Amino acid sequence: MNHVSTAARGPRYRHAADAAEPYRSITVEKLTPIIGAELGGVDIGNPSAEQMQEIHRALAENLVIFFRDQHLTPDQHLDFGRQFGELHIHPAAPTEGHPALMIIKADRDSPRANGEFWHSDVSCDEEPPLGSILYIKQCPPVGGDTLFANMYAAYDALSDRMKTYLEGLTAVHDGEEVYRGTYANLGVQDTPVYPRAVHPVIRTHPVTGRRALFVNKGFTRRILDIPADESTGILAYLFEHSANPLFQCRFRWRENSVAFWDNRCAQHRAMWDYWPATRYGNRVTIQGDRPR
16 A cells, blocks of 8 residues: 655645635734734724724734834723723733733843743633733844744644544643742732633634634643543643644734734743843733633
8 A cells, every 4th residue: 555654745734714805994914824913004092993893803813913113001002902801910910000001021130031931821710811912112122022823723733533532621720830939029929829720622712613722831730531641741742733833923023012912722932032131011911701
């Protein structure tokens, strides 16, 4: 029998996007066919109703969207987030001026930087965030990019046998290791307990109806109802699989840029390759619902 190698059958993941209706009030330039788009022609501090509708659509279609040359006040940043839902209060991070306005900062004296591992924000919450809106006000002259990965694509690229195996499994997401002591250098006192939750390994997006892989290296500790060593092996595979560059885009920051990502179907990782330079901004996060 003539066996054709997997490598000779074409790409493992084939992305065929439906033809989309043109946008009328904003411009949308894709970073890759699979994830990410830069939006133009809009001031998100004062968007029109039509622009807000198209921003909602662009987020659903691209998973992460970017805006350049924005000049937001803290209230405008918060108000833009409220256009998508109630605001989420981070369980550990420092804030300034408002409990939902998180500080994102790393400089020469920092022991760490935010998000140096692949993760979905605060997936350890019972109702993890819908999305996050990061506004960078100061960035290094080079470096400090953020990588984003499409978890629809990660799910779709799994074999049918693996999809069947993962169906119905749940996993523990725990914030203890991530948050305890993390923000001590910024004067944040630890709380007695950090969030811990159990979520499906495969979740269905409540807006698009698409299925996405929902485990991440930052927070997911164990798949339940299988032996511990089996869980370790499966999670190691899924973490490596979800970080395939095929599923990714990479965003180079400039001052006054904004990134808005959907935590329900995307993961991200921030590069701390710019020491001793400073990177500073604020993040507003939107409350989500329980993964199903």
